[in-house]
Amino acid sequence: MDMPRGYPDAMSAASVFPALEALLPRIQKPIQYVGGEVNAVVGDWDAAEVRWALMYPDAYEVGAPNQGVQILYEVLNEQPGVLCERTYAVWPDLEALMREHAVPQFTVDAHRPVGAFDLFGISFSTELGYTNMLTALDLAGIGILAVERGESDPIVVAGGHAAFNPEPIADFIDAAVLGDGEEAVLRLTDIVRDWKREGRPGGRAGLLQLIAASGVAYVPSLYDVEYLEDGRIRRVVPRQSGIPWRVAKHTLMDLDEWPYPKAPLVPLAETVHERMSVEIFRGCTRGCRFCQAGMITRPVRERSKAGIAAMVANGLQATGYEEVGLLSLSSADHSEIAEVTTYLADCYEGSQTSLSLPSTRVDAFNIDLANELSRNGRRSGLTFAPEGGSERMRRVINKQVTEEDLIRTVATAYAAGWRQVKLYFMCGLPTETDEDVLQIARMAAEVIRVGREVSGRRDIRCTVSIGGFVPKPHTPFQWAAQLDHETTDARLAKLRDAIRSNREYGKSIGFRYHDGKPGTIEGLLSRGDRRVGRVILQAWRDGARFDGWSEHFDFDRWSMAVHTALADEPVDLDWYTTRERDHAEVLPWDHLDSGLDREWLWEDWQDSVGEHGVEDCRWTPCFDCGVCDQLGTSIQVGPTDLGLPDVGHPEVRVGSPG
Amino acid sequence: MRLRYAKRGRLRFASHRDFQRALERALRRADVPMAYSAGFSPHPKISYANAAPTGTASEAEFFEIGLAQMCDPDDVRLRLDAALPPGLDIVDVVIARTSDFAERLQASRWRIELPGLTPAEAEVAVAALLAAEEVIVERMTKNGLRTFDVRGALCAARVMPTADGGAACAILTVVLRQATPAVRPDDVLAALRSVAPSPVLTGWHTPPPLVTREMQGPLAETGSADGFALGDPLAADREADQT
Numbered sequence: 090m091d092m093p094r095g096y097p098d099a100m101s102a103a104s105v106f107p108a109l110e111a112l113l114p115r116i117q118k119p120i121q122y123v124g125g126e127v128n129a130v131v132g133d134w135d136a137a138e139v140r141w142a143l144m145y146p147d148a149y150e151v152g153a154p155n156q157g158v159q160i161l162y163e164v165l166n167e168q169p170g171v172l173c174e175r176t177y178a179v180w181p182d183l184e185a186l187m188r189e190h191a192v193p194q195f196t197v198d199a200h201r202p203v204g205a206f207d208l209f210g211i212s213f214s215t216e217l218g219y220t221n222m223l224t225a226l227d228l229a230g231i232g233i234l235a236v237e238r239g240e241s242d243p244i245v246v247a248g249g250h251a252a253f254n255p256e257p258i259a260d261f262i263d264a265a266v267l268g269d270g271e272e273a274v275l276r277l278t279d280i281v282r283d284w285k286r287e288g289r290p291g292g293r294a295g296l297l298q299l300i301a302a303s304g305v306a307y308v309p310s311l312y313d314v315e316y317l318e319d320g321r322i323r324r325v326v327p328r329q330s331g332i333p334w335r336v337a338k339h340t341l342m343d344l345d346e347w348p349y350p351k352a353p354l355v356p357l358a359e360t361v362h363e364r365m366s367v368e369i370f371r372g373c374t375r376g377c378r379f380c381q382a383g384m385i386t387r388p389v390r391e392r393s394k395a396g397i398a399a400m401v402a403n404g405l406q407a408t409g410y411e412e413v414g415l416l417s418l419s420s421a422d423h424s425e426i427a428e429v430t431t432y433l434a435d436c437y438e439g440s441q442t443s444l445s446l447p448s449t450r451v452d453a454f455n456i457d458l459a460n461e462l463s464r465n466g467r468r469s470g471l472t473f474a475p476e477g478g479s480e481r482m483r484r485v486i487n488k489q490v491t492e493e494d495l496i497r498t499v500a501t502a503y504a505a506g507w508r509q510v511k512l513y514f515m516c517g518l519p520t521e522t523d524e525d526v527l528q529i530a531r532m533a534a535e536v537i538r539v540g541r542e543v544s545g546r547r548d549i550r551c552t553v554s555i556g557g558f559v560p561k562p563h564t565p566f567q568w569a570a571q572l573d574h575e576t577t578d579a580r581l582a583k584l585r586d587a588i589r590s591n592r593e594y595g596k597s598i599g600f601r602y603h604d605g606k607p608g609t610i611e612g613l614l615s616r617g618d619r620r621v622g623r624v625i626l627q628a629w630r631d632g633a634r635f636d637g638w639s640e641h642f643d644f645d646r647w648s649m650a651v652h653t654a655l656a657d658e659p660v661d662l663d664w665y666t667t668r669e670r671d672h673a674e675v676l677p678w679d680h681l682d683s684g685l686d687r688e689w690l691w692e693d694w695q696d697s698v699g700e701h702g703v704e705d706c707r708w709t710p711c712f713d714c715g716v717c718d719q720l721g722t723s724i725q726v727g728p729t730d731l732g733l734p735d736v737g738h739p740e741v742r743v744g745s746p747g
Numbered sequence: 748m749r750l751r752y753a754k755r756g757r758l759r760f761a762s763h764r765d766f767q768r769a770l771e772r773a774l775r776r777a778d779v780p781m782a783y784s785a786g787f788s789p790h791p792k793i794s795y796a797n798a799a800p801t802g803t804a805s806e807a808e809f810f811e812i813g814l815a816q817m818c819d820p821d822d823v824r825l826r827l828d829a830a831l832p833p834g835l836d837i838v839d840v841v842i843a844r845t846s847d848f849a850e851r852l853q854a855s856r857w858r859i860e861l862p863g864l865t866p867a868e869a870e871v872a873v874a875a876l877l878a879a880e881e882v883i884v885e886r887m888t889k890n891g892l893r894t895f896d897v898r899g900a901l902c903a904a905r906v907m908p909t910a911d912g913g914a915a916c917a918i919l920t921v922v923l924r925q926a927t928p929a930v931r932p933d934d935v936l937a938a939l940r941s942v943a944p945s946p947v948l949t950g951w952h953t954p955p956p957l958v959t960r961e962m963q964g965p966l967a968e969t970g971s972a973d974g975f976a977l978g979d980p981l982a983a984d985r986e987a988d989q990t
């Protein structure tokens with residue numbers, strides 16, 4: 090059935106919980122829909138001038154721990170006159186009942202209908218959440234297409250990494266925020282507040298113009314996309330004067346001024362991360378060419394030692410968690426990480442609190458850190474990410490690790506008492522051949538051989554984990570051809586056979602791989618243009634939901650949808666995925682400024698094919714990627730003179746009293 | 748220390764595992780000095796009794812904690828209650844002075860609200876159930892399909908009088924003896940359905956019944972007239988503490 094449309098401002102915000110409550114005994118894991126998390130905030134609806142609903146478009150167990158949403162939730166709720174609540178994707182069992190009983194998409198905090206808010210922000214870490222956005226819009230009674238929305242519907246704002254190319258969802262969103270959200274949501278809030286205070290001049294359209302003109306967010310409906318006959322884009326032009334030709338990303342410069350989340354949420358339901366996280370820096374300058382996260386979050390901005398120590402102590406006190414993760418794209422790269430880990434290990438030695446540092450750096454330093462953090466004896470496993478199987482591939486992707494480095498590092502780990510090592514790789518990288526990938530089998534066997542030798546044990550293991558590479562916007566590989574899923578799968582099968590057939594070492598090597606089909610659709614959604622919106626809508630109508638979950642993803646449904654939706658266009662699935670682009674082609678996201686100079690990216694792409702590497706720009710001279718001068722930003726790394734508090738300081742000492 | 752807590756409102760949808768996690772974190776936030784088990788991965792000493800099923804509210808759930816040092820029960824109650832989310836409420840705390848606590852949890856009194864069923868219809872079904880010698884129902888458990896004798900575990904059952912005649916919602920009170928495997932309120936509903944098949948009863952799942960454990964404790968020694976009276980299982984500890 091169709092959901093009721095539009096919620097008039099006053100009566101609309103009543104809790105839908107009574108209606109929802111009757112449905113909860115009939116579904117799986119009802120606890121995920123009831124809210125009530127420790128540190129959740131239920132604001133005063135009537136006292137708020139600007140109301141945000143924030144969504145992570147995946148199941149609660151994945152969405153609730155998301156740092157981005159938790160940060161913005163707290164930042165917004167701290168503002169006077171601002172209210173922010175959260176919502177997550179509902180599973181199909183509840184979706185069906187909500188449709189049957191006309192229960193709209195609701196927030197978990199106060200169970201208010203999402204349609205009653207002023208702004209509806211959705212954070213996309215991955216493109217595979219797009220169909221869940223459509224479900225939420227539909228259940229909320231908000232028009233799925235932006236052009237269908239009424240005056241009282243919320244402004245739908247996309248953010249997160251996927252928003253760096255929002256063109257495939259351009260028809261469904263009203264605006265997209267690029268980059269760090271903290272300041273951007275506050276500026277959007279100001280714009281909406283002023284507009285409401287002034288009596289909503291120009292209505293919804295007037296507000297969108299204000300947002301676009303301010304440069305805070307990209308408003309796709311104010312741009313026209315013109316195409317060439319062969320299907321490529323001719324140009325993207327603003328539809329009116331006063332609208333910027335290019336929209337730039339937001340960059341938060343001083344992390345110590347933004348110690349969020351201060352009081353992380355502690356869900357009652359079980360989630361994928363049963364720990365609290367402290368973000369120790371943003372950005373990464375290693376320059377791995379496949380890595381969109383590393384490219385779009387430049388430059389590196391570190392949190393100070395003292396800032397980290399305080400966030401760990403306060404966060405543990407506020408949550409009661411037993412584990413703290415020191416989070417970032419490449420945590421061992423914090424310039425003062427050795428001091429930080431030693432300090433934290435001293436603070437929590439003898440307590441039940443454990444620390445983890447997600448890092449996949451292939452070097453001995455990484456193992457020193459891991460040893461330090463596992464002083465209390467829990468040595469589960471270590472992960473390293475050489476990413477490319479052969480020395481040549483690693484030059485192509487600029488992952489500067491030699492085979493010798495890898496073997497030496499892994500040997501050190503086994504010698505230090507670690508029993509289990511995970512190795513991450515990618516398949517389908519530009520210029521890759523079967524031979525490049527098959528080298529992984531040889532390398533893994535060598536890892537076990539050396540590991541047995543140095544540890545003197547036969548029960549050591551290594552797991553090879555490998556997935557298909559998906560070229561992403563704003564990276565040097567944005568022009569590259571994606572490997573088709575048939576070849577990807579065939580290559581992975583050869584690798585599996587090569588590992589299994591090793592009599593001597595094969596049994597000690599685990600092999601985990603992801604088949605290539607979801608990667609092809611991810612590739613379509615990552616580098617697609619506005620025409621791909623029709624495909625998303627078609628696939629969603631045909632039942633696509635939770636596409637990031639293999640048990641829900643259906644490749645045939647998507648390829649049928651491509652067929653149907655693009656029947657009248659000179660483009661198809663291959664055109665978007667396996668086609669290499671040339672320098673002159675206008676890319677769908679060229680008018681969106683990630684701070685990286687397009688020519689620099691192109692040269693890096695050319696260097697890549699020529700198998701040249703570049704160094705990390707934190708320690709070596711600048712390579713003019715463009716971020717720092719264009720955005721007026723700079724690299725922020727230690728040493729910081731802010732010292733660490735005493736180990737025994739009562740504010741920091743948390744955990745079990747003996 | 749022995750603690751009684753309530754699981755109320757929307758938090759009745761918390762499973763027992765959800766509660767365990769929330770409790771361990773709340774104990775840390777509240778700085779309760781827990782004793783830890785020895786061994787490779789030490790965990791706080793907590794033991795739980797007969798948790799009510801997910802989706803069922805309760806006013807009488809119990810658990811015990813081991814402390815590293817003596818604490819004032821009232822202080823623990825206040826701090827722990829403040830650290831737990833509203834809806835998971837610590838209602839009583841005593842120092843454990845007796846050893847037969849588990850044996851005192853002999854039976855539970857459950858309140859079952861059945862929207863969509865009139866008291867008169869419920870009366871018929873309850874009378875039929877009480878008249879039977881044995882009523883066997885089946886339920887899928889973790890260990891496969893099991894059978895339960897509901898009548899055997901049932902000490903008492905009655906339809907509660909409602910103020911307005913309760914045309915739209917019958918309220919039952921039942922007392923079930925603790926047994927292994929445990930007979931649960933949903934088994935009672937299944938039993939009622941099987942002894943008094945009626946077209947009305949099939950409507951019980953929409954809207955679903957609201958079940959609350961009102962009390963859990965020793966059956967009254969003297970056997971009170973109707974068998975509904977249950978004692979406070981923490982009373983013995985409290986008395987021992989005062990003498």
Ligand code: SF4
Pocket residue numbers: 373374375376377380381382383384418419
């Ligand atoms: S180290 Fe490489 S893969 Fe990791 S975040 Fe940095 S650029 Fe990306």
